[in-house]
Amino acid sequence: MASAFAHAVVAAAGYAAVRQDYMKGTVLALGIFCAVMPDLDVIAFSFGIPYEHMLGHRGATHSLLFGVFWGVLLAGIVHGRLPASQRRMIALFYIGCTISHGIVDAFTTGGRGIGFLIPFTDERYFAPWRYIKVSSIHWERFFSDHGLRVLQNELWTVMLPAVVLSLLVIVLRRLLRQPRV
Numbered sequence: 001m002a003s004a005f006a007h008a009v010v011a012a013a014g015y016a017a018v019r020q021d022y023m024k025g026t027v028l029a030l031g032i033f034c035a036v037m038p039d040l041d042v043i044a045f046s047f048g049i050p051y052e053h054m055l056g057h058r059g060a061t062h063s064l065l066f067g068v069f070w071g072v073l074l075a076g077i078v079h080g081r082l083p084a085s086q087r088r089m090i091a092l093f094y095i096g097c098t099i100s101h102g103i104v105d106a107f108t109t110g111g112r113g114i115g116f117l118i119p120f121t122d123e124r125y126f127a128p129w130r131y132i133k134v135s136s137i138h139w140e141r142f143f144s145d146h147g148l149r150v151l152q153n154e155l156w157t158v159m160l161p162a163v164v165l166s167l168l169v170i171v172l173r174r175l176l177r178q179p180r181v
């Protein structure tokens, strides 16, 4: 796994890039939650479910299908009163945040691959290049030199690229919005 901080920054950068007037602070908070929550699957270890199982770590909650299902469900429950077009955009944002988790994880240097295509296949996938230092599953290890090294690495490999990409999209959106003369 990458650290929760890295996943949160990716969601926040995504929010800044795609933000619309109707996307309030709740949408940002829930987007961050979506980007972090797939790792709740570590609870599977306490139930004796092995890593490589579909319900194991980096399994079902990291899959594309789960991202779509979760994003649509969350937007439907929380933003049910918004017009359908706005709800659709928010659902897309939540889907993007949830799926971003597995994508970031796929670039990490440790653990097993990501079950992107669960339940269709239990195959695990990694990105062709892996340069994000993997964060420990054990949270107590995170508050040590190991955690600091992971954060330093993520600053350059995840957070900074996410912020730069977000700024580029913001500038592009501004330019496209400018009235033509």
Ligand SMILES: [Zn+2]
Pocket (backbone or CB within 6 Å): 001, 002, 038, 039, 058, 062, 101, 102, 105
């Ligand atoms: Zn993960």
